[in-house]
Amino acid sequence: xDEGAMAQARELQGRLTKPAGSLGRLEELSIRLxxxxxxxxxxxxxPAAVAVxxxxxxxxxxxxxxxxxxxxxxxxxNFVTGGAVVNAFARQVGASVxxxxxxxxxxxxPSPHLLDRKVREGTRDMTVETAMTRDExxxxxxxxxxxxxxxxDAGAHTLITGDMGIANTTPSAALIAAFTGxxxxxxxxxxxxxxxxxxxxxxxxxxxxxxxxxxxxxDPIGVLACVGGLEHAAITGFILRAAARRHPxxxxxxxxxxxxxVAAAIAPESVTAMVAGHLSVExxxxxALAHLDLSPLLDLGLRLGEGTGAVLALPIVAxxxxxxxxxxxxxTAGVTDA
Amino acid sequence: xDEGAMAQARELQGRLTKPAGSLGRLEELSIRLxxxxxxxxxxxxxPAAVAVxxxxxxxxxxxxxxxxxxxxxxxxxNFVTGGAVVNAFARQVGASVxxxxxxxxxxxxPSPHLLDRKVREGTRDMTVETAMTRDExxxxxxxxxxxxxxxxDAGAHTLITGDMGIANTTPSAALIAAFTGxxxxxxxxxxxxxxxxxxxxxxxxxxxxxxxxxxxxxDPIGVLACVGGLEHAAITGFILRAAARRHPxxxxxxxxxxxxxVAAAIAPESVTAMVAGHLSVExxxxxALAHLDLSPLLDLGLRLGEGTGAVLALPIVAxxxxxxxxxxxxxTAGVTDA
Numbered sequence: 218x219d220e221g222a223m224a225q226a227r228e229l230q231g232r233l234t235k236p237a238g239s240l241g242r243l244e245e246l247s248i249r250l251x252x253x254x255x256x257x258x259x260x261x262x263x264p265a266a267v268a269v270x271x272x273x274x275x276x277x278x279x280x281x282x283x284x285x286x287x288x289x290x291x292x293x294x295n296f297v298t299g300g301a302v303v304n305a306f307a308r309q310v311g312a313s314v315x316x317x318x319x320x321x322x323x324x325x326x327p328s329p330h331l332l333d334r335k336v337r338e339g340t341r342d343m344t345v346e347t348a349m350t351r352d353e354x355x356x357x358x359x360x361x362x363x364x365x366x367x368x369x370d371a372g373a374h375t376l377i378t379g380d381m382g383i384a385n386t387t388p389s390a391a392l393i394a395a396f397t398g399x400x401x402x403x404x405x406x407x408x409x410x411x412x413x414x415x416x417x418x419x420x421x422x423x424x425x426x427x428x429x430x431x432x433x434x435x436d437p438i439g440v441l442a443c444v445g446g447l448e449h450a451a452i453t454g455f456i457l458r459a460a461a462r463r464h465p466x467x468x469x470x471x472x473x474x475x476x477x478x479v480a481a482a483i484a485p486e487s488v489t490a491m492v493a494g495h496l497s498v499e500x501x502x503x504x505a506l507a508h509l510d511l512s513p514l515l516d517l518g519l520r521l522g523e524g525t526g527a528v529l530a531l532p533i534v535a536x537x538x539x540x541x542x543x544x545x546x547x548x549t550a551g552v553t554d555a
Numbered sequence: 556x557d558e559g560a561m562a563q564a565r566e567l568q569g570r571l572t573k574p575a576g577s578l579g580r581l582e583e584l585s586i587r588l589x590x591x592x593x594x595x596x597x598x599x600x601x602p603a604a605v606a607v608x609x610x611x612x613x614x615x616x617x618x619x620x621x622x623x624x625x626x627x628x629x630x631x632x633n634f635v636t637g638g639a640v641v642n643a644f645a646r647q648v649g650a651s652v653x654x655x656x657x658x659x660x661x662x663x664x665p666s667p668h669l670l671d672r673k674v675r676e677g678t679r680d681m682t683v684e685t686a687m688t689r690d691e692x693x694x695x696x697x698x699x700x701x702x703x704x705x706x707x708d709a710g711a712h713t714l715i716t717g718d719m720g721i722a723n724t725t726p727s728a729a730l731i732a733a734f735t736g737x738x739x740x741x742x743x744x745x746x747x748x749x750x751x752x753x754x755x756x757x758x759x760x761x762x763x764x765x766x767x768x769x770x771x772x773x774d775p776i777g778v779l780a781c782v783g784g785l786e787h788a789a790i791t792g793f794i795l796r797a798a799a800r801r802h803p804x805x806x807x808x809x810x811x812x813x814x815x816x817v818a819a820a821i822a823p824e825s826v827t828a829m830v831a832g833h834l835s836v837e838x839x840x841x842x843a844l845a846h847l848d849l850s851p852l853l854d855l856g857l858r859l860g861e862g863t864g865a866v867l868a869l870p871i872v873a874x875x876x877x878x879x880x881x882x883x884x885x886x887t888a889g890v891t892d893a
């Protein structure tokens with residue numbers, strides 16, 4: 218981050234017509250984003266673009282979720298036709314939604330609203346072999362990079378992570394355990410809502426995969442290949458590219474938070490571009506955000522994914538920056554400072 | 556609230572293409588708003604209108620704040636010319652801002668963007684006499700009622716409370732102590748940012764006023780007249796009218812929360828219409844919300860007032876209702892339920 222732009226933003230916050238510090242977290246956020254953009258005020262946050270990366274998971278075979286794998290493809294159709302929650306929320310806040318097939322297990326009908334970037338038809342079962350080859354993981358990261366470039370080149374100022382993949386909280390928890398060192402029992406949640414027997418199985422599946430591969434955080438792409446997912450890899454690339462181009466990227470829930478750990482392990486300075494949109498109910502999200510030293514903006518008991526929590530945070534991020542652009546200063550407004 | 560509409564909303568939430576309960580607080584909120592509107596789905600939340608009620612305070616003479624009283628009028632000018640934080644945030648979320656002089660201590664230049672509804676030029680010093688006569692308090696409540704009617708008649712679906720008044724956290728804390736029974740030392744905060752000596756004086760001022768008037772929560776208008784403010788009274792009327800017309804009203808910080816206690820004491824069923832936008836840093840806000848059994852949507856360390864925190868919550872409230880209108884159901888979308 219650019220310390221000079223941050224100092225300018227801090228100084229400007231002190232001159233705006235409001236008591237010093239009275240915008241709380243929004244002041245800190247505006248200062249961070251000035252540092253990211255290397256200018257004060259930083260560019261407006263709008264327009265914003267959500268990318269929903271969809272993939273399937275070989276570990277589904279281990280019975281970690283009651284939802285059939287077909288639902289991934291069904292939900293992709295739902296996103297493409299604008300009927301999912303993320304579509305409704307994005308319309309509310311004026312964000313675009315781009316749907317990317319990076320690894321759905323079945324062939325999807327072509328659609329002008331769907332980017333076909335399938336690397337393979339779902340990952341392999343991480344309890345048996347690596348979920349992806351290293352080459353597949355890299356190709357999926359490159360999909361995320363390409364999509365970030367496409368959206369930024371089309372004029373987006375802010376990127377928002379979205380995901381779809383039945384069973385994808387399992388690789389998320391595995392990634393979080395691998396990068397934070399936390400016990401899988403602590404960072405594995407109930408996902409879409411599973412019973413305690415399934416939860417127990419899910420924890421054991423993650424333990425087994427980590428014991429089999431012994432992934433090293435020193436080799437982040439290796440960790441991703443062993444226990445990650447294709448959408449996790451794509452989101453990693455998406456985050457890295459936003460950061461490299463100095464645009465903010467709003468993280469959604471536990472899938473995005475786990476991918477953010479991969480991105481931070483590859484390029485620690487990418488954390489500067491990350492804005493934690495919300496605190497997912499999934500316990501792994503809190504663990505990942507603490508590891509990244511990020512505080513979520515919202516805490517609304519969400520556990521849907523798709524990008525929904527990050528989309529809800531967008532107007533707050535935009536308002537934080539807008540204040541620097543539009544609010545009068547004490548001197549220009551003729552308001553007496555205390 | 557209409558239990559039938561709430562049951563319909565609960566049932567509809569269960570059919571939308573997402574895991575049951577995965578929208579957390581937004582599901583509860585959508586159900587509450589269906590109950591308020593007596594129909595499912597409830598009407599869209601947009602368009603929304605903020606009313607900023609401005610007034611001055613006789614208790615300012617007791618040295619409860621370092622800000623000169625003139626700043627109230629200066630900030631009214633700032634609102635009217637669109638330069639304050641609430642204006643910037645309202646532009647972000649597409650809400651209108653209406654500025655109402657219900658009791659600024661000086662004459663203000665006429666403006667097409669300012670409603671002149673001055674009941675008197677500031678309240679009296681509550682440590683010496685009642686802040687308002689009962690008649691003045693009622694007239695200020697009626698200003699709030701009139702403004703709510705005006706905004707709803709012009710097409711607003713949702714009202715948002717805003718306030719401006721140097722020293723107005725002092726009457727807010729006095730109202731909260733009176734209605735909740737909490738000790739003034741517990742519910743009195745640092746306002747715009749005061750030192751510990753001023754804070755100590757502020758608490759003693761509130762104690763003195765409560766000891767002088769001994770206001771009874773059984774007579775809410777009497778409490779308002781003794782230790783409230785003109786903008787607090789107007790916000791009380793604004794809330795009551797929104798509730799009577801079955802429209803949601805998003806509460807901002809400690810001033811709105813204290814006025815909400817008055818509204819709830821006058822008409823307990825008005826709480827159904829209240830949405831707690833955010834948790835102000837001011838300790839009285841948490842005490843008031845707990846008394847009303849309301850949970851704030853946001854917690855961002857704000858202590859500005861003006862309506863800023865409530866405006867930031869608007870897209871979340873709107874998204875909660877929008878989901879009921881726009882999200883596909885499992886049967887229509889061809890998505891398999893778990």
